[in-house]
Amino acid sequence: MADQEEDFSSLPLPDRFIHKNWKVRKEGYEAAAKEFDLAASEADPVVRQFIQDSGIWKGVVGDSNVAAQQEGLAALCSFLAIAGTQGCTRTRQHTIATIAEKGLPSTRAAAKQKSVEALMLYVELDKPDPVIEELIPLLSHKQPKVIAATLDALTQMYHAYGCKTMEPKPILKVLPKAFGHADKNVRAKSQELAVEFYRWLKEAMKPLFWGDLKPVQQQDLDKLFEKVKDEPPPKQERLLRSQQAVKEAAAAAGVAEVEEEEEEEAVIDLEPEYEAVDAYSQIPKDYTERLASSKWKDRKEVLDEVHKVLNHPKIAEGPFDELIRGFAKSMKDANIAVVSTAANCVELLAKGLRRSFSKYRSQIMNPMMERLKEKKQTVTDAISSALDAVFASTSLQDCLEEILEFLKHKNPQVKLESTRFLVRCLKTTREAPSPAEVKSISEAATKLLTESQEVQRSAGAEVLGTLWKIMGDRIMNAHLDGLDEIRKTKIKEYHDAAEVRAKYKPKPVAPPKPVAPPPTKKAPGGKRPAPKKAAPPAAAPPPPVEEPTAPLAPKPTSRPAPSKMAPKSGLAAPSRLGGLKKPGAAMAAASPRRPVVSPPLDEAPPPPQPKLAPGRGLAGRPLGKLQAEPAPAPVAPTDHGLNLVEKAELADLRSEVEQLRRHNEEIRTERTKLNSQIYELQNQNAQLIEDHTRDVLSIKAKETQLVRARSDNEAAEQTIANQRREIDRLKRELSRQVRASSPAPMDVSDHIYADPNANANGTGRFGDSGYGGTGMYGQRNRAFGTQPTSPSGEGKENMIDGSSLSRPGSNLSGKLSPLRAAVDTDRSAKSSLSSRGGRMSPPERTASGIRGAEGQSGAESWKRAAEVTQNLKQRIEMMKAKQGIGRPQQ
Template identity: 80%
Template sequence: MADQEEDFSSLPLPDRFVHKNWKVRKEGYEAAAKEFDLAASESDPVVRQFLNDAGIWKGVVSDSNVAAQQEGLGALCSFLQVAGTSGCTRTRNITISTIAEKGLPSTRPAAKQKALEALMLYVELDKPDPVIEELIPILSHKQPKIIAATLDALTQMYHAYGCKTMEPKPVLKALPKVFGHADKNVRAKAQELTVEFYRWLKEAMKPLFWNDLKPVQQQDLDKLFEKVKNEPPPKQERLLRSQQAAKETATAAGGGDNFGEEEEEAAVDLEPEYEAVDVFPSIPKDYGERLASSKWKDRKEALDDVHKALNHPRIAEGPFDDLVRGFAKSMKDANIAVVSTAANCVELLAKGLKKGFAKYRSIIMNPMMERLKEKKQSVTDAIGGALDAVFASTSFQDCLEEILEFLKHKNPQVKLESTRFLIRCLKTTRDAPSPAEVKTISDAATKLLTESQEVQRSAGCEVLGTLWKIMGDRIMNAHLDGLDDIRKNKIKEYYESAEVKAKYKPKPAPTPKAAAPPAGKRSMPGKRPPGGGIKKPAPPPAAAPPPQEEPTAPLAPKPTSRPGASKLAAPKSGLAPPSRLGGLKKPGSGLAAPSATASPRRPVVSPPLEEAAPPPQPKLGLTPGRGLAGRPLGKPQAEPAQPAIAASQAPSGLSLVERAELEELRAEVERLRRQNEEIRAERTKLTSQIHELQNQNAQLIEDHTRDVLSIKAKETQLVRARSDYEAAEQTVQNQRREVDRLKRELSRQVRATSPPPLDVSDQIYTDANGHARFGDSGYGSAGMYGRNRSFATQPTSPSGEGKENMIDGSLSRPGSTLSGKLSPLRAGAGSAKSSLSSRGGGRISPAETAGNTGIGGGQATAGAESWKRAAEVTQNLKQRIEMMKAKQGIGRPQQ
């Protein structure tokens, strides 16, 4: 066994890869993976032998033993890591389909993960298109588990690299087929892949496959889409090797932070690929003649025929100049139906030709924008759609000039629709405008803010808000500073709601080493205009310049290369004035004898000691009409020193780009300071508002407390009033009961007396003044007996029985309680006297004490007295009742 192991370990790795013993193959895979991990590059011998014999990897990834296959997939991953792009391109055509069939559906999770990692590396090392091309046929495999595993691998690959890196269209077109598979696992994996596509592409992916699905499948997918609809946009998790290199380069240049954003902004073209159609055979031959007809129906029919001919997704290139000129002519047609049809034709042609339509833009764009003056909405919509199609075939910079011209149009409708077209262009363009174009657009939009119509002012605000979204704060702050707060707030609203596809990114500044000139050339300002015309050779020794003017010495090589400088540099005799005069002449002027010009002013020149005159003296010597020759000859030597020093010092400091960046940073700092001041003022204002609101709240709380206390006091008063009312009600009831008791007592007293008091009402009558009075005692009086009868009508007997009968009859009415009570009247005078005395309280009138001459007369007199006493008693009782009622406050009862 030991011999066999020695033989196996001594075998070369390729031989061990194809050994019949799976253990030997497994050990060979493990050994190869270790050596690949230790290799420095693809030029290593162990890597080269597997690069040259790439076909060996097919047997590795399809090893019949699952344990050996797992190690073989690991060895392939290690090989791809070190072999790079060359290893990827040489092996992917051999291994990808085998990995999909043997590795992805493996029962071992580790083997399945290594197979997926191998596919990821194939995508990362080169490009994803070949990998997708190899996997698409696997989706038609006869085994469902292989299809499901491939779909799962595609899901994870698109999740890692994103739809902007991996082309989604081939897989999207294959989705309807896998959705119609009989296996439920395949359909489930297809749903997962579709949801992953939706995370990246949203609704834009549906035109490629949605109509081929069943309604039930569409409903199920819509439910799954709702779960991920509000998720944030996904980001690419793994980068290709090319993207990694670009990111490293961007990081080295200082722009590594924005690399991911730039990758995210890459466009995803989901438009289906169509075959270009040649439309010229379908265009009517007499198109031009019919379009020139005087009848609008003929013109419209001609355009309708062209519209049918152009109705193709992709149109082949051709000479469409005459056709487009006809469309431009139709834009001026008086009939709006002709204009709309022509605009629809332009839209179809622009969409069919795509970028090929750019050369016809100058012919058709101006007439269409001029026709935007039409107020009918259907016409402006048709022209707007055509303008959008034309813009999509060109660039923003190509259309901007004409759009800005129409923003100044005298027709308000044209101006408004042109502004809306500009807004649509800003939202759909992928090329951010330059700062110069931003200034032009901002100026035009700012003018719109002063328009009389509100819709035009709003459109101007939307332009600035959309432009702000594209360019950012740093660029737009300079264009928004002069606006008032109301307009800024309106622009801010559009800025927050704008959706754009472009994002301005300033060009990276060159590195300072590349921008700064070499150290040996910093003192040569040959191209600087301020000092270029007065530079001269090194000053001669006789001039004896001051020590501070020595920095002008390095300027000597540059002027000597000029045509006129060679003649002046030749003499070194120490004549300083001629050399200085020569330095004041323009280079190449051809003045070989400067003394002829300077001779009239030689007497002004002082000895060399006067060359050190103070600096203000040359300015005073320069008078109108005397020119530069009037200056002291010693000064031109001192003046070039300053530009030379500035020229020598300027490059040694910041470069131009750094200066510009410094200015931007200073402006940014100033803007931030202003913002901080505004924030502080706003915070102070908000604090004061908070205090005011707190005071108002305290006042409201105090008022509320006062109201609550008042309500409680009212409730207490109401309770007390209710209790007083109940007490008063109880008192009234008691008084009523007392009155009833007194009435009953009175009734008892009346019943106890004789004669009965029933006829009291007959004796009482009412006079004219409403007072109750008693009638006379005469028999014929109507006062006492007038209601029924008088005593005169009754028969009388000498013994007085008739009177008794009359009395009994008059008191025997129904309901009378006093009937039969007058029997004591028949008795003697003594009994009558005692009866009356008992009823009258013991008072006896004089008439009662008088002698009775006869029985009848005495009884009559006694009867009259009895009735008078009864009336008096009744009257006294009534007065007592009234007094009691008055004391107790009880209303007078009805009688």
């Protein structure tokens, strides 16, 4: 064994790495780790050797012997620590998958720890994306222990580096599959990873995978999320090598930018990736015609169809101008359902197009903000959501001007909602406003602090507080100095509670200042010396003054003299204004005389030189400075026969300039008037359109009321006609019955019942044989009084009521008409029905019963009554004869 060990130790490290004996490999790994720890840099030969032969590390991390594998993982960590980015990029394609398959699920805690450390080093040395790409396929491995170990390693990596450094979207997309795994360990590790994501992302992570989970899984995760919901935002524990370099450089420069980076880390954008849908081709072809319909249901119906078409996360670009114009028109609709649906469509389109929607902002934003005057809260909420979506597709600089205009609106509701919209814009914008924009916003918000309504004042204070949070104390103190302490306290409360995404950084604005020195370097060696050289020629004219005797000398001296005096004779300006060639020609003709008066020309030029740019010509002078020309009045002494042509030219030019100036002022005034007229006409047109719409709607409503009134009138007339016909029929029936029942026969029974000697019990003069007694007539009458009457009214007994015969003084025989008999019969029928619990017959049946009784017993009833009366008379006579009653009557 000793000989073998000596031989093995003499072998090169790469040979020992691939040896058959695991002990040799293990010792080789340990020796390599020591060599790597002692290496000075990645240029060391030992390190370079393993960088070049990167494929050897695959067998090291996947060693079949557990003990050797543990030492091999330790050697890899030492190698990565010294090999740097080059060693990381060359070896990770060979090692990461093997580490996940054989290192992470290891039964040895040290091997598992070294595996996780190796993965973190791969992330730290370069970037995390390649590591994540290598680990994602292992989440679908056939062995559950590999999946669980990989999920655990990912949890530790995201915990150390955070979701801002490591992209969470690729893992979130495949996470739902792990939630439904059959192995409980896999499900537990996937929940731990989801909780770690929630610590960093909060609710922003849910749109990426929440819809793929079952309700039970969602409930379980919500319970786990509740435990970490109130924890403070996590911070990155390990930094990438690139981040470490930035931090060291910042520390060396003395710039504290770490805090700003930490604040930015709190905001992590997660947008699901969707395929764009071609929604333009699905829009109804008759969209414009149906939207112009006079019926609000038709307008809402077409907007509902468009809403379904636009309901996609991402929409392909297209010519949506006509669609936007329809939405803007719908914002003025009188029906709030149409307005709400149009606002929802705008929101969907803005979210689907995203940045591509910015070109439509100017067409739709003003109508929506104008409709914020609606008091219905549902409409206001829909428009506010649409405005937020529109702002998300643009920037604060694009929308600020229009928002500030609506902060001055005469409608308090529009002003309030516009202020709230501005607050939301300030909280969500990622670009801090410029100092000039801050000034405009602060002035508008300060005016709101003086409003009569407390809601308006609070909204203005919230604007200032949110702006203060973005810009910081140094900039905002200038805008808050003039406010009282009560308002400052209110603004400070909103400042402390505001959550913003943007942070003003004044440092990057300073670098442009050092750029100023380069122009100063160019000045001394560049064009500056040329004017200095040109200055001496200004003093050169004295020599030419001495040469007036030479007849040919005036021409060369005449040229420089006017050039010093002014570029008037250069004729550059006349070529611009046109029509000034003749004065130039005249000057050329007069040039021979100049030598005579050349000395005064040299004395006079100095005053005009600073006003006239050399080489620009007479008209090259700015028009704004021509009013200062009266100062050069001292030039008049130079008019001694020399400068007459120039003076005339100058006067012409001044007159033309004045005319042009007056003409320009007139044009400006006219344009201002026209602009004001256009604005007024636009307002009048909008008002007329609104009035016309209101009038049309009112006319439609009146027409609807008129149609309803006409239909009601016709129904009422029909009912009246029916009633009249019924009345006429009843009248005819009544008259017919009256004719049938008259005249009524006289009844002798009245004299009988009118006997004063008769009493109620029938024991008067009739004695025991009275109606109440037990004689022959008493029994007969008792039968009349106790026999029930039938509902049909048939039988002789029904014609004469026994109870009525027993009452004295009743006038039955003479006044009982067939009609009353029928009525009594009907009453008796009703009483019998009511006693049996029956239901009363309707009036129609009662009337028909009466008419039927009258028709059947009309003639017969009188005959029967006459017979009964005759029988009664005979019996009474017989009774009188037997008892001797007839005598007193004599």
